[in-house]
Amino acid sequence: MLKRKMLRDMGRHKTQFISIFLMAFLAVFIYAGVGAEWRGLQKSADKFYAQANLADAFLYASGFTDEQAEAVGNIPGVTAVERRLELSAAADFENAPALTLYFVEKNEISKLYLLEGAGFDREDGDGIWLDKRFADAHNVTPGDKIGLTPGGAKLTKTVRGLIYSAEQVFEYGGETLTPNFENFGYAYLSAKAFPAPGMLTYGTLLVTADSAEGLEDQISAALDGKYGVYLEQKDHPSVSMFTNETAQHKMMGDIFPVVFLLIALLTMTTTMTRIVTNQRIQIGTLKALGFKQNVILRHYISYGFFLALLGAAAGLITGPVSLPYLFYPSMSSFYTLPEWKPVYAPAFCWVSLALVLLCAAVSWLACHKLLRDTPADTLRPKAPKTFRHGLLERTRLWRRLGFNAQWNIRDASRNRVRSLMAVVGVFGCTALVVCALGMNDCMADLKVWQFETVNRYESKLTLSETATREQTGAIIAAVHGEAVMEGQAEIRAKGEKKSCALLVTDHTTLINPTDVHLRPVTLPEEGVSVTLKMADSLGVRRGDEVEWRIYGAEGWTASKITAVYRDPVDQGLTMTRAYFEELGMTFRPTAILSAERVTEHMDGVDAVTSTAGSAAGWDDLTEAMYTMVYLLILAAAVLSVVVLYNLGLLSFTEMEREMATLKVMGLKSGKLRGLLLTQNLWFSAAGFALGVPGGLWLTGVIISFSGDEFDFPITPHFITLLISFAFTFGLSVLVNLLFSRKIRGLNMVESLKATE
Amino acid sequence: MKNAREIICFSHVTREYDTGLHVLKALDDVSFSIGGGEFVVILGPSGAGKSTLLNLLGGMDHVTSGEIYVDGQNIAGLSDDRLTEYRANHVGFVFQFYNLIPTLTALENIALTKKIVRTPVDAREVLESVGLKDHAGQFPAQLSGGEQQRVSIARAVAKNPTMLLCDEPTGALDSETGAAVLEMLQNMSRERGKTVIVVTHNEALAEAADRVIRIKNGRIREVTENPEPKAVSGVNW
Known part of the structure; x- marks a missing residue:
């Protein structure tokens, strides 16, 4: 019952x-x-x-000998080692996409995941196993032949199988932030497929071990420190x-x-x-x-x-x-x-x-x-709730407040839980909307910052590793370009070691660094400039000293930080060619920047990326973000309508008698609605005031998980605040309108009579 | 049908309320007794302590001092759990404002007793006995005041309690409906052998009672036995 x-x-x-x-x-x-x-x-x-069987550690050097591989393999706890050669090549398609070729020794570590065709065969000197997504973008199927130009040499291989790789869950697509599988991919080949077997030097050593702990020290001891980079599985870019x-x-x-x-x-x-x-x-x-x-x-x-x-x-x-x-x-x-x-x-x-x-x-x-x-x-x-006069009621201000405000202040302080709920509800709504729109802003700001402020070039020509000095000179002359040297480096200070991006500029005007306030700035000639995010993670400031080395190099170089700047997508260090050469290193351009739109294929160029294309790629990436944004806004709307409507209903039912009394006394329905609306607006204002910082905090937290490379500027746009404001208060008024009918239909006799 | 055996006995019962400012004595050293199966009327002006007396007897409140014997057991000393049991098995309440559960139908309100006592009277039978057979499926809001009070009496009776305690049962009814309700209560005593105690300020009902207890300012003023009580229908209202 x-x-x-x-x-x-x-x-x-x-x-x-x-x-x-x-x-x-x-x-x-x-x-x-x-x-x-x-x-x-x-x-x-x-x-x-x-x-x-993804490698637990990746080592890079100019070449690993059989003895070195064996020395690592003999370390207690190391279960297997395997070497491979990584080469970048242009594939023979109209857009000359970049393919990373892996010539592998055994394919026992970081094995291929076969989707179509035949399995990997280390004796097969003619076969190639191609990135499935790349193959799909170019309509390649097993059995097809594919032409490759790794470092100038011409190769033709037969596609044996289409694969995925556990090292390529996220594929870095060179210049674009989002993978466009038409432009790049990877392929696995047997070491036997290498055109000049005598010249084969394995630059990568893959290691699997029982535990990654202390592994680097042991390997370092076994190799006498003769290797460039040690990368643990968890630090692998894709992972x-x-x-x-x-x-x-x-x-x-x-x-x-x-x-x-x-x-x-x-x-x-x-x-x-x-x-x-x-x-x-x-x-x-x-x-x-x-x-x-x-x-x-x-x-x-x-x-x-x-x-x-x-x-x-x-x-x-x-x-x-x-x-x-x-x-x-x-x-x-x-x-x-x-x-x-x-x-x-x-x-x-x-x-x-x-x-x-x-x-x-x-x-x-x-x-x-x-x-x-x-x-x-x-x-x-x-017994009626005891109610003490608040401090406010004893002030002179109270008498000046007018009936509406007095009534609402009393009602709110008498119903604290209800009031709290309203404020929390609106807070949640505002925070969600601000967060959703704030993420949108971040994405848009980053795009403007990257593609309009920092990148002033129209085309970027990535030079192939084998490009000669003459070729480079010819390219620069042809596109009126500027040469830069980009690469990966390691940086360490105060006991912290990070891998980072390295940029060496040579009177470059087409890259425009920005200071911590995102204003264009000229970086000093001497010393290194470090990005703010990198400086923060290392705990260093301008004037401090850091040690760094290019990936693969063996010794460390100490430099003074002469500036801290901010970069949207690459965290690391920048220096001038003059300073770089002063340190005794050789400036080898890796890319040519040009303000012109370059479309033709030139010798010595691996790939050409246009800023417009990269910006479009960025839009694709943010597409995924929109799903989240819409979901959040929807959730915010549901949340606030539910909370505000409930709250309205609650206060309405609780105040039904008072309302009826006021109505009997001759107060018009509009005025009564005004009473409820005032309260809704007050709570909305309080919730909104708290919700904006809450939403920004939430945005910051979410953004902080987007990866170490990105530095998102979190400054809410005025329009975002305006929309959030309109959204929150609009809902508040809407809910109030839902009650107007109830107030008009309020039956005075019934409300005053009924006890239940 | 009167049972001469005395089943209810108040002995020096006092109930005080501490209002914070001063102590209010709702009942002051009250002693009386009632026999089994009697139709008892408790009379007194507003604030005399009638409802307090009924609440104490019904196990709904605690005494400040004194003893209340029901069937030889002192209920003044019972724990809350035992009091709940006592209320479930011995007491049927009839309130001035009926206090039916608004979300349950007439029949369901009565059938609710099945959840409380082991041997309830059949709900339909009781509903029929109060003349509301055709209203079984209606919600309290769909019934008139008199009908609601009859459902309330049926609910009290359905538990098959030793006594029915009625607090101003006709207070919210017109005199004609009120008389019908009172007649029903008297019949509960005469025909079913229940001890029925009615609190009222309507002097006229005294003629129909086996025993009349008059109370004022928390004290017993007079207890009279009526050897020849009139039928309620014969009372001049």
């Missing part, structure tokens, strides 16, 4: 209960949905890495990029549900308190009838329990089967994995259960106090 009572009570308060259900649903939906998504990514990647991405998703999946959970709990508290207070006489009656305390308690707790249970169950079932598939399409344009499948985790159940119990606990808190009273007390109408 009490169950029927519960169901009918829920029917009476459907808006509140629907919102409790909705919030519980959304909390679990997002938690489990995003949870299944990132766990799926993680598991799929881990499986991929394990299947491929770390993907790990960061997964971490970012995990964080969003953890933060957002909390917002919904809080709203669910707040709604629960206010709704249950109100129901229990309104049913005071009913509770007294049940007690008088002889119902046991815990039967009544159980009855009221079950309201929250069942709704949260239903909501959580619905979220648990639908989240993991829907949300991941919303993310995977955009993710898969960026990353390459053999499998995209959500993964369930016991945590989903535990969190759902915790949420259900929390809701039940909140119901318990709301009604246990009332149940402690004797039945006789409970049956007596509740």
Whole structure:
């Protein structure tokens, strides 16, 4: 019988209960949905890495001899070593795409993942195993022949199979930020396929070991320090990029549900308190009838329990089967994995259960106090809330405030939980909108910063490794270009070591560095300039000394930091050619920048990228971000409508008598609506004021997971704040309009008579 | 049908309320007794302590001092849990404002007792006995005041309690409906052998009672036994 009572009570308060259900649903939906998504990514990647026997460490040097490989292989704990040669080549297609060729010794470490065709054969000197996504972009299938020009030599190989590589979950596409598989790819070949076997020097050493801990020191000892770079698996660009991405998703999946959970709990508290207070006489009656305390308690707790249970169950079932598939399409344009499948985790159940119990606990808190009273007390109408005059009421200002403000101040301070809920709700809404639009701003700002402020060139010609001095000179003359030397370097200071980008400029006018306020600046001739993000992560400042070396070089060079600047996409150090040569190093241009639009193919050039093309690539990347932005805005809208409507309904029901009294006294409906609107606007203003910094903080947190290379400027656009403001307050007014009908239809006689 | 055995006995019962400013004595050293199956009327002006007396007897409130014996057991000393049990098995309440559960139908309100006692009277039968057979599926809001009070009495009776405690049961009803309700209550005593205690300030009802207890300012003024009580229908309202 009490169950029927519960169901009918829920029917009476459907808006509140629907919102409790909705919030519980959304909390679990997002938690489990995003949870299944990132766990799926993680598991799929881990499986991929394990299947491929991905190297635990990568060593780069000018060449590893058999003895060196053996020395590393003999280190206790090292399970296998394998060498390979990496070469970049242009493939014989119209757009001369860049292919990274891996001539591998055995293919036992970092093995290929075969999708089509025949498996890898180390005896096959004629075969090539091609990046599947590259092959798809160029309509290549197994059996086709492909022409290659690695460093000037011409090769023709037969495609044996199409593959994925565990080292290429994220493929760095040279100049573009987003992978465009028409422009680049990779391929595996047997060492036997190398055109001049006598000249083959393996520049890369792959190592697998029981543990990566202390491995570098042991290897360093075994090789006598004769190697350039040591890269642990977790620092491999593809691995770390993907790990960061997964971490970012995990964080969003953890933060957002909390917002919904809080709203669910707040709604629960206010709704249950109100129901229990309104049913005071009913509770007294049940007690008088002889119902046991815990039967009544159980009855009221079950309201929250069942709704949260239903909501959580619905979220648990639908989240993991829907949300991941919303993310995977955009993710898969960026990353390459053999499998995209959500993964369930016991945590989903535990969190759902915790949420259900929390809701039940909140119901318990709301009604246990009332149940402690004797039945006789409970049956007596509740004494009106005692209300002390606040400090404000004793001031002169109070009298000047007018009825509307006075009434609302009293009402808000008498209903603190309700007020808090309103502010928190609007806070959440504003924070979500600001965060969503803020991320948008970040993306747009970064694009302008990178492609308009910093990059002043139109074309960038990446020189091939074998380009001669004459060729370079001819190119510079032909395109009126400027030469730069770019590369990877390692930098260390105060016990921290990082890999970073290196740029050596030669009176370059087409790259325009920016200072910490993103204003164009000229970097000093002497010493090195370090990006702000790199300087922060190393804990160094202008005037400090850092040590650095080019990837592959053996000794360290100490330099003084003469400037700190900011760069959107490359974190590292910059210096002038003059300083570089002063240090005794040779300036070897790696790219030519030109303000002209270069389309023809020139000898000595590996690839040509246009700034316009890169900017378009950036837009593609941000496309994936929009899914998130829309989702956030939608969530914000649902959140604020639910909260504000609930709040309105709550205050309306609680104030029905007062409203009726005011109406009887002759106050017009419009004025009454004004009372409610004033309160809504106050709370919206408070929530908004808190929500803006909250949203910016959230943006910062999310952005911080986007990878070490990026330096996003987080400055909200005025229009973003304006839209958030309009959105929040618009909803506030909209909700108020929903109540105007209720106020007009307020039945004075009934409202004043009824006790229940 | 009167049972001469005394089943209810108040002995020096005092109930004080601490309002914070001063102590209010709602009942002051009250002693009386009531026999089984009697139709008892407690009379007194507003604020005399009638409801307090009824609440104490119904196990809904605690005494400040004194003893209340029901069937030989002192309920003044019972724990909250035991009091709940006592209320469930011995007491049927009829309130001035009916206090039906608004979200349950007439029949469901009565059937609610199945959840409380082991041997309830069949809900339909009781509903029929108060003449509301055709209103079983209606919600309280769809019933008139008199009908709601009859459902409330049916609910009290359905528990098959030893006594029915009625706090101003006709207070919210017109005199004609009120008389019908009172007649029903008297019949509960005469035909079903229940001890029925009615709190009222309507002097006229005294003629129909087996025993009349007059109370004022928290003290017993007079207890009278009525050897020849009138039927409620014969009372001149």
